[in-house]
Amino acid sequence: MTVIYESPPMLIGRTHQFEWRVIVTESRIIPGRRVTEYQWRPPGLSCWHGTREWPTYDFNHTYYGLPLGLRKLWERYQPEIQAVLQGIEPPQLQLL
Numbered sequence: 001m002t003v004i005y006e007s008p009p010m011l012i013g014r015t016h017q018f019e020w021r022v023i024v025t026e027s028r029i030i031p032g033r034r035v036t037e038y039q040w041r042p043p044g045l046s047c048w049h050g051t052r053e054w055p056t057y058d059f060n061h062t063y064y065g066l067p068l069g070l071r072k073l074w075e076r077y078q079p080e081i082q083a084v085l086q087g088i089e090p091p092q093l094q095l096l
Contacts, residue, residue, distance in 0.1 A: 001025050005084040007077040012069040019043055020073055024084045034085050038070060
């Protein structure tokens, strides 16, 4: 999976906060199509997990059992995400 864009992480949750980010990747099913996914991790750890690994993930739930606060993350970075989905390459990430 080639990641084309990743948003900066955002802490989401009231009692137990986790870092979440949005990534844009090439579709595994439709060549040339770009798709979005969410990833999460406990603060301070380096390993990102996919949404299907979220403890309350439920494919049959309206929001897949994911935190409703993900909407804030999407809205914050929506212009950049939409541009990347339309084929505009993201700006280079800052070097550390």
